[in-house]
Amino acid sequence: MPELPEVETVKTVLKRRIQGLTIQKVDVYYEKMMDIDTQQALVGQTILDIKRYGKYICFVLSNHILICHLRMEGRYFFKHHDEPVLKHEHIVFHLSDGLSLRYHDTRKFGTFDLRDKDRYLSLPPLSLLSKEPFDIDPKAFYLTLKSKSKAIKTALLDQTIIAGIGNIYADEILFACKINPLRKTNLITQKEAKAIVENGVLILNQAILAGGTTIRTYVSELGVSGRFQLKLMVHQREGEPCYTCGSSVVREVINGRSSFYCKKCQSR
């Protein structure tokens, strides 16, 4: 479910709710999701801060960093300890305010990794992450694209090239830039690379704002997406008219992912 904007929203709400609390107990119901050493190490640690890097959420604890990725369907909920643990709630963090933070993940793709505080940025997964559109240098981004020759859509989903963009916003950014998702990266001009970064910032920021408004109506559900607040220009609009030129939006699988674009507006 999450791309950068949704993860940012989850981070913000988590920070407001659990910063300063202590983890008193951790129950793991799906063992592959968190190893026993991590589970034990968490007990007694205080949550000092919550940060986001790309699509990762980092719990800054007294002695460690817990790095969480929500993958496709990870969500967090707050519940009372005595509420029954649901089928898809795989990890329950018992917190010092008497509530439990529950990690819910239908497809069980989410990940939890524990790292030492002094090395977590220099080890995977975070060491593999490039900068986000907000921070990336457009010239450096251009040079990276120039040095490769894969479809630009594939490159935008590659978190080692640019962080935080997922399938929806990749389509939206490329539409905004009038670039065909199949265009090879080495054919992207410096001007276009800059446009990708700028539209990336714009679209992600819009989405973060939308996520922020949505979340207030779903108090207990932290994984709620803001995408329905945003007007999607192409994504999920197969067969519908392009808002710019009226021709039919097409769907094509690129890099194993559904990609939506306007053949007339987005040039090869």
Next chain:
DNA sequence: AACGAAACCTGCGCGC
């Protein structure tokens, strides 16, 4: 290096 397919999982909607 790039690309496709498969893997990790479950649930939903669809056509028959």
Next chain:
DNA sequence: TGCGCGCAGGTTTCGT
């Protein structure tokens, strides 16, 4: 009602 298929906002791995 059941069955099989395609699909899902992510990432890794493996073979060509």
